[in-house]
Amino acid sequence: MKIALAQINPTIGDLDGNRQLLLRYARQAHDQGADLVVFPELSVTGYPPQDLLENPFFRKAAQQTVDRIAQELPSDLGVLLGAPVPNPDQFGKPLYNAALLLENGQVQDHVAKTLLPTYDIFDEDRYFEPAEERRVIEWRGLRLGVHVCEDMWNVHRPEGYAGNHRYECDPVAEIGACDPDLFINLSASPFSIGKHAVRDDLVKHICRRHERPFLLCNQVGANTEIIYDGDSRIHTADGTQVECAASFEEDLLFWDTDAPVSPCRTERDPIADLHDALVLGIRDYYEKTGIFDKALVGLSGGIDSAVTCALATAALGPDRVVGVTMPSEISSEGSITDSEALTHNLGIEFKEIPIKPAVDAFDTMLADEFADTEPGVAEENIQSRARGVTLMALSNKFGHLLLSTGNKSEMAVGYVTLYGDTNGGVAVLSDVLKTRVYKLAHYINERADTDVIPQNTIDKPPSAELRKNQKDTDSLPPYETLDAILERYVEKKKELGTIVGETGLDEDLVRDVLRLVDRNEYKRRQAPPGLRVTEKAFGIGRRIPIVMQWDREAGEALASERPLPR
Known part of the structure; x- marks a missing residue:
């Protein structure tokens, strides 16, 4: 037979x-x-x-x-x-x-x-x-x-x-x-x-x-x-x-x-499998929907957008990918030059659209309302939202599929801007922790036997570049530390005491990260669908209420018969 x-x-x-x-x-x-x-x-x-x-x-x-x-x-x-x-x-x-x-x-x-x-x-x-x-x-x-x-x-x-x-x-x-x-x-x-x-x-x-x-x-x-x-x-x-x-x-x-x-x-090879899974996810989303002309990626010169762009090019070919850099007054020179080098290495179309006119217009429009207040996150996020509007306008005008570039670490703790970097049709890296994004970058270069992703993009400290000299570590723990917590809490569903015991990290630090995860569900619910590559991704497989009053620490204490936290 x-x-x-x-x-x-x-x-x-x-x-x-x-x-x-x-x-x-x-x-x-x-x-x-x-x-x-x-x-x-x-x-x-x-x-x-x-x-x-x-x-x-x-x-x-x-x-x-x-x-x-x-x-x-x-x-x-x-x-x-x-x-x-x-x-x-x-x-x-x-x-x-x-x-x-x-x-x-x-x-x-x-x-x-x-x-x-x-x-x-x-x-x-x-x-x-x-x-x-x-x-x-x-x-x-x-x-x-x-x-x-x-x-x-x-x-x-x-x-x-x-x-x-x-x-x-x-x-x-x-x-x-x-x-x-x-x-x-x-x-x-x-x-x-x-x-x-x-x-x-x-x-x-x-x-x-x-x-x-x-x-x-x-x-x-x-x-x-x-x-x-x-x-x-x-x-x-x-x-x-x-x-x-x-x-x-x-x-x-x-x-x-x-x-x-x-x-x-x-x-x-887990990273090779991860790469091939994401390439397949992009390709099938694009081809099976059948409604898009090309894929569009906003390029910041950073690791996430570079990896997303490289994956999209592997999935669709260079003729069907467009990279756009949108510098502001805050942007470093490397933000532009590294983005341009990436697109040259990939052989894709490259556009540069400065967002200063849009940011200036919003600053003028909101001047009276924001008078007598200290500039802060709201003003910084106008830059991200101006980029989001720009990308969605290009998507709308030319029928491009906008690929969202945020990673799982950022999505977990809410280090994203609604209607800014969360815009898009599909979120390519939303189930990929930041430390794995770096592994993907190295794998992409090793596979090509050349620096497709510029070495400067890999080496530079991660930054949202929404204020001068900003680094992600200004707001977050180092990603090696953050990901050790997130992998255990989100993917393995472990509680505070176990995470502290396994990682040896400060309990207050772990508690703060877990609280960030818990209170940012509303952002994740409004993000585009993300490609699932782990046993527990954000999206349809993780259904957490947005409006709730669950005291996680008190619940863990009750379940383990420990004294309630004060």
Whole structure:
């Protein structure tokens, strides 16, 4: 038996485009001798389709698309694909998230997803009814242990395993009790830094526990914030990985169940993966929306805008990226020269638009209202907002996609200006801590074997340049310190005492940073969607109320039965 895994990049809602994509890969696999082709979870609709599933016309069109795919496939080819399936019961949710077996022009069988993730970026319980049974699919003498994405992630580990079991049910174990010949998982499993190793460990454990091969077909591509790396794989019954798909691109894997195999191992570089994920995120946002002419980046001469611009150029090509520097009276000479050097190195269009006339106009307009007050942050932020207006005007006039350049460290503590540097269609670095931005800059230069990003941009102290001689450290701890706190608080959800204990930092310093994070949710809520590359990004996967009176320290003290803070 020859089985193919088709790691494809569907577009949410593009039913006809996805149909053509599925058919193209199915026919290619058939031409190369495949008996069965496996596609990712909800590959007909793209994942996640969200409230498109509440539209009855969309649901009906998806069903008709499945029927049409079945009729257009080679008649002797079996295909497993993911699609929503109507729930015939009058009770419960209207749909199942299902894996369908197509052959001979029709749907021969299907199994529904059991575990419906409703946490972080997932909200499947909003739309789907869980499967009531776990079983195998009988096909051409094989017993296929087919299941969908999350169903493999609640595997019960040996005692002492630190993982979290969210559900009572272990679908893989129940399918394993049905004596399958192999496991097949249809996935739309998002990328995050280090996810490759987690998948590898999990699949190996399942294989060794049940002594069965495991085939994982995962979606690739990006849909708004969420990036999928693919990382499809085939493991033999002893857990050895024998086939591995490319990451961050479409691919077609083959496995002959009767042919000899050899181990396949891909070493991962976390920063290289981060780079490739962000490039894919920009490219798919641009191409799948299909409404923009070019990408636009405001250049300050700083590290964040330089890295964003380099990533955009890698994603779209130099002909589709425009860099704009907007100096004010405060701007250093390097702000302009480093920006110009960057655009020269990248080969992109460069514009210089001074904002002094706009800032002067606002100063004059607000002179009476601001009379008898000390100049401060409000006046400084007029510069950022003048730049934001300028960039949005260019975007509006020429149909450019404005890329927001702020990093996760700044977004976390509110070191951003609403309607200024937060403007944009997508925030490229909003899930990348500042220290990782520097690592990306070094990687970009090493990859190109030249200083694409000027060395002066990397070496200069970070500054918003909204007042003379300003440095970020005037308002914030050094980024190495800040990021050590933020990684633990935002991404790992650790509390004050644990962070202090792990880092050895001053408790008052840590407390101040945590308070900044807590009180700046209103800024983050108004920022553009950001590309998700960690397990906990700002955006749809982190739902914190803006208006609330939660006393975090008091709550932590109560939970740990410590004395309440004074």
